[in-house]
Amino acid sequence: MGEIQGTEFIRRDDFLPFFRPDLGEAELAAVTDVLRSGWLTYGPKVREFGEACGLYLGVPHAVPVSSASSGLLVALKALGVGPGDEVILPSLTFVATLGAVVHCGARPVLADIDPANLGMAPESFAAAITPRTKAVIPVHLAGHPCRIEEILAIAKAHGIRVLEDAAHAFGAEVRGKRLGGLSDATVFSFYATKCITSGDGGLVTTNDPEVARRVQVLSFHGMDGNAWQRYTDKGRWYYEIVEFGYKMHLGDPAAALGLVQLGRSDEFMARRTEIAHRFSAALAGLPGLVLPTAADWCTHAWHLYAVRVDRDVIDGGRDGVIADLTANRIGSSVHFIPLHYHPVFREAGSEFAPHLGQTERYFDQAVSLPLFPSMTDQEIDDVVTVVRESLRRRCR
Ligand SMILES: Cc1ncc(COP(=O)(O)O)c(C=O)c1O
Structure with a gap:
């Protein structure tokens, strides 16, 4: 690779990048307002962003996180994946999908794609199932939903948990229903090049309040629910660590940017x-x-x-x-x-x-x-x- 020479056919003065984010005055104003407010980390904007995303996607629980990579990790943990488990995922994906599996201590098992939509082929998923299969991560590659209904049916028949990697597919629909509430949990990316952006950022959505609670706790140091409020006039200094978690939450400046982008x-x-x-x-x-x-x-x-x-x-x-x-x-x-x-x-x-x-x-x-x-x-x-x-x- 790399040795093939290209030919110039047209004169372009500037480089057309693969992606250029669309940021307007509203995004600049929203971030500036947050900076002026003095609240620079997890706070009211993150919560507002989560609620607005949930409404947009039609799913009751939507937890903003620092990236889809971190969202995949905490969601897999929240679904109970750990050492000794196998997780099936397509080979055609970004390394983040794999990293989440490996960092849970589980064994990744790779499946093939359906070339019609680039998502995991249900047949290949079914063939990869063993008694140790705990979860599957279908990826909606390029923004085209994979054959998720068939994957869900196979997973249900085998008692396998389903975590959708919808990093590319914010706003995509299956039979008129937006992705986000179809399976046990779904993860979206708000990285700079994605459908909407918060700079870096991600979202975990689910219908299950317990999965949402664990994602919230795991992405916030394992602290109990309202610890983020401890520096506000409503908060108190006391908090409890209920499990070992990570610092993988979003911050208010990113959430303010994401809120404007969500509206667009x-x-x-x-x-x-x-x-x-x-x-x-x-x-x-x-x-x-x-x-x-x-x-x-x-x-x-x-x-x-x-x-x-x-x-x-x-x-x-x-x-x-x-x-x-x-x-x-x-x-x-x-x-x-x-x-x-x-x-x-x-x-x-x-x-x-x-x-x-x-x-x-x-x-x-x-x-x-x-x-x-x-x-x-x-x-x-x-x-x-x-x-x-x-x-x-x-x-x-
Ligand atoms: C399929 C897929 N999953 C997950 C991710 C990770 O997203 P993030 O950059 O928000 O961590 C990406 C990023 O490109 C991706 O393409």
Whole structure:
């Protein structure tokens, strides 16, 4: 990788990044207000943000946390996962999904994807179940819901807990219902590049008040419920540590930013969908190129627009297209290097590194194009022009 040379087709004065957050005056004002208030850490804004997210997603409990990575860890712990347990997750995900399993002391078991939606294939999940399987973490990759209803049915039949990694899918729906309340718990990311952002941040949602309570306690040092109030006029100095937890809560400046972004979530989603449709119309029918689609049973959040480039048809495959995008000052990315390709897995031996055909084929072909709400029409056209020209020149 890396040796393939790209060609410049268009003149761009500036670099089009893979992602540029859309932050306006309202976001600046909200954060400034919090800074002026003098309350810089966990406080009333975090609680307000959690409640507003719960209302938006239609789920009774929504606990803001410092990131989706930390949310996955405390949610898995809250679901009772620990040493001796196995947790099934797709290999096609970010390392955070895996880290949560390993840091619980559980053994990760990797499953393959359904190439139609890039989420875990229910068949592969079912085949990976053993008597030690305690939980499964389906990932809604790129913002397209995975086949969660089938996964839930299999999990229920085997008494397996389900934690959804919806880091990419804030606002996505399955049969008209937003993700967040379908399974035992769901985790969202508010990292800078995600559907909405609080800079860094995440959210754990659940219908189960006990899971919500444990996530709250675990993400706040293991302190009992109202300890955060101890520096307010309503608080008192006394608190109790009820279990060993972590410092993984959100802070008020981030929550204030997240609240404004939450109010813009529908606007962002509409624009991302519009851009995705423009890409799909302009790139349809090109030899060697497979475009992402949305199944009719869901609403795609379009966090990513990942195309597949067939190296049997296109010289250099996706690496050639990436080289041309780079030569034309357009950012791109690959989501993701499968977990079982990483040294930590390779060193763990074949038991941890199964052959996952769909995942490996997808990774060989995938490239994510820039897609974010503040992209201008000119920027969209530039991406289309470069991809089309790259494929035309590289077509064998
Ligand atoms: C699928 C997936 N899960 C979890 C995470 C972790 O999110 P965060 O950066 O909020 O910890 C990411 C981040 O990119 C992700 O892509």
